[in-house]
Amino acid sequence: xxxxxxxxxxxxxxxxxxxxxxxxxxxxxxxxxxxxxxxxxxxxxxxxxxxxxxxxxxxxxxxxxxxxxxxxxxxxxxxxxxxxxxxxxxxxxxxxxxxxxxxxxxxxxxxxxxxxxxxxxxxxxxxxxxxxxxxxxxxxxx
Amino acid sequence: xxxxxxxxxxxxxxxxxxxxxxxxxxxxxxxxxxxxxxxxxxxxxxxxxxxxxxxxxxxxxxxxxxxxxxxxxxxxxxxxxxxxxxxxxxxxxxxxxxxxxxxxxxxxxxxxxxxxxxxxxxxxxxxxxxxxxxxxxxxxxx
DNA sequence: TGGGCCACCATGGGCGTCAATGGGAACCAG
DNA sequence: CTGGTTCCCATTGACGCCCATGGTGGCCCA
Numbered sequence: 001x002x003x004x005x006x007x008x009x010x011x012x013x014x015x016x017x018x019x020x021x022x023x024x025x026x027x028x029x030x031x032x033x034x035x036x037x038x039x040x041x042x043x044x045x046x047x048x049x050x051x052x053x054x055x056x057x058x059x060x061x062x063x064x065x066x067x068x069x070x071x072x073x074x075x076x077x078x079x080x081x082x083x084x085x086x087x088x089x090x091x092x093x094x095x096x097x098x099x100x101x102x103x104x105x106x107x108x109x110x111x112x113x114x115x116x117x118x119x120x121x122x123x124x125x126x127x128x129x130x131x132x133x134x135x136x137x138x139x140x141x142x
Numbered sequence: 143x144x145x146x147x148x149x150x151x152x153x154x155x156x157x158x159x160x161x162x163x164x165x166x167x168x169x170x171x172x173x174x175x176x177x178x179x180x181x182x183x184x185x186x187x188x189x190x191x192x193x194x195x196x197x198x199x200x201x202x203x204x205x206x207x208x209x210x211x212x213x214x215x216x217x218x219x220x221x222x223x224x225x226x227x228x229x230x231x232x233x234x235x236x237x238x239x240x241x242x243x244x245x246x247x248x249x250x251x252x253x254x255x256x257x258x259x260x261x262x263x264x265x266x267x268x269x270x271x272x273x274x275x276x277x278x279x280x281x282x283x284x
Numbered sequence: 285t286g287g288g289c290c291a292c293c294a295t296g297g298g299c300g301t302c303a304a305t306g307g308g309a310a311c312c313a314g
Numbered sequence: 315c316t317g318g319t320t321c322c323c324a325t326t327g328a329c330g331c332c333c334a335t336g337g338t339g340g341c342c343c344a
Contacts (some may be wrong), residue, residue: 005226006222007224013306015306015307015318018304019304021303022302023227043215043216090320090322091305091321092303095319113222113223114225116218127223131219134219134220137216153295155295157297157328159295159296161293163293231329231332232330232331233294233295233331233332235295237329237330
């Protein structure tokens with residue numbers, strides 16, 4: 001499998017580490033990604049992660065917009081100013097920093113959610129809530 | 143036969159596994175599907191399964207939107223974050239995870255229902271109920 | 285047409301492997 | 315010297331893979 005799919009919830013240990021699900025690690029390994037780029041989602045209280053190549057994509061995206069628009073401005077602020085590089089330890093765990101905790105509300109457990117070309121870290125309850133709400137909206141539409 | 147038809151109810155064993163009906167497995171085998179994409183139905187309390195090509199279809203749907211819009215984000219949350227890849231064991235069984243149980247209410251038995259290009263997992267009583275209701279409604283109309 | 289044989293499918297369970305988790309100890313930086 | 319990391323090793327519980335069994339339906343033959 002070559003994309004990030006499904007979701008899983010893992011526990012944060014006493015040292016503040018959490019295991020990235022092995023399915024996600026497999027995707028990263030296949031893409032030969034050793035360092036992760038992390039940023040804050042534009043819509044939800046979640047932190048997104050992917051290989052550094054997403055930076056290129058974001059920059060193209062911003063470049064294609066009106067450089068003076070509020071949207072492009074905000075996006076650049078988040079991408080460039082709010083992005084962080086992270087790496088996994090030998091066991092495939094990452095350190096849950098305050099950067100992540102503050103924005104997501106994560107305390108002791110993390111829900112990893114696949115998003116196709118990247119994955120996200122959520123506070124478990126917030127993820128449940130958002131997902132069921134999104135489902136309801138879709139149901140209402142169809 | 144190249145589509146999923148009819149329904150059958152199988153028992154979940156002590157390890158939480160359930161056999162996929164052989165007629166369905168035959169359809170999968172013919173389509174050379176080894177990994178199943180599963181998602182939660184948008185209307186009923188049932189989990190749907192099919193080959194990975196439905197995921198492509200969903201993704202095209204998302205791709206036709208502004209990739210940074212809240213709408214596309216929400217849809218990806220359901221499709222990617224709410225979808226799971228599952229594979230069958232050597233005997234053609236699948237593991238009934240909490241992902242399935244929580245959404246369907248399944249406990250010890252599963253009703254498999256063919257839906258043409260995919261099939262669904264139902265809690266047996268819920269399936270009965272839904273079917274008889276659908277039948278009544280049709281009768282009332284004609 | 286009835287009986288029996290056989291194949292296949294649903295089900296049960298053993299066992300090895302690997303992922304998730306926990307914790308010790310070395311290492312670095314302030 | 316001290317707090318925070320990083321690297322390594324241990325544990326355990328879940329899952330994948332494999333083989334066994336039994337029941338049922340279909341098929342063949344008398």
